[in-house]
Amino acid sequence: MATASAAQAAPVGVDAPSRREFLYYIWGASIALLLGEAAAGLIWFALPRFKEGEFGGVFNVEGDLVPAANKVPVSMPAGRFWLSNVEGRGLYVLYGVCTHLGCLPKWVETNNRFECPCHGSKYERTGKYIEGPAPRSLDKFEATVTFDDGTSVTSGADGVPPGGPLPIEGHTITNVAVNTGDRYKSTSRLDE
Numbered sequence: 001m002a003t004a005s006a007a008q009a010a011p012v013g014v015d016a017p018s019r020r021e022f023l024y025y026i027w028g029a030s031i032a033l034l035l036g037e038a039a040a041g042l043i044w045f046a047l048p049r050f051k052e053g054e055f056g057g058v059f060n061v062e063g064d065l066v067p068a069a070n071k072v073p074v075s076m077p078a079g080r081f082w083l084s085n086v087e088g089r090g091l092y093v094l095y096g097v098c099t100h101l102g103c104l105p106k107w108v109e110t111n112n113r114f115e116c117p118c119h120g121s122k123y124e125r126t127g128k129y130i131e132g133p134a135p136r137s138l139d140k141f142e143a144t145v146t147f148d149d150g151t152s153v154t155s156g157a158d159g160v161p162p163g164g165p166l167p168i169e170g171h172t173i174t175n176v177a178v179n180t181g182d183r184y185k186s187t188s189r190l191d192e
């Protein structure tokens, strides 16, 4: 027969958390989750999304490849851009895609302009619209030109307007770094 003291013995085991403890646990878990998401976001933004030499990333072009003033613009098909050196203006880095429906204009030396094979839009050496259905001039890429004396100029900085042209006259270029992930979209047919 059980005694009264044995029947009243406290049960052995872990106490359930109090309401306050439970709220602390939830709060702690929420903070940890938030910090984890913030860290993941930071890593996502810190890592370059495109490799060098891949469209969307940076292309390094040797200075020797930059055309002389008013000579035939140089095409860089992998980066979808043209280097166009305009006398008295400087170096334009033109996005080589027609602003009408996305065909690829070609440089036509005899006409001294870019001509789109699809619907006939034409653009000047600076990328400025001439005629055709294109709604605006060619877009341009952000670029940094480095000279042999170690100095450099960047479009959108160093007193150079966004999209250039980059002042290169009288300098020897060692490198042009074109950021195909940073495009200056033209706004009208008058842009150049």
Ligand code: FES
Pocket (backbone or CB within 6 Å): 098, 099, 100, 101, 102, 103, 116, 117, 118, 119, 120, 121, 132, 133, 134
């Ligand atoms: S895509 Fe170039 S004119 Fe239509």
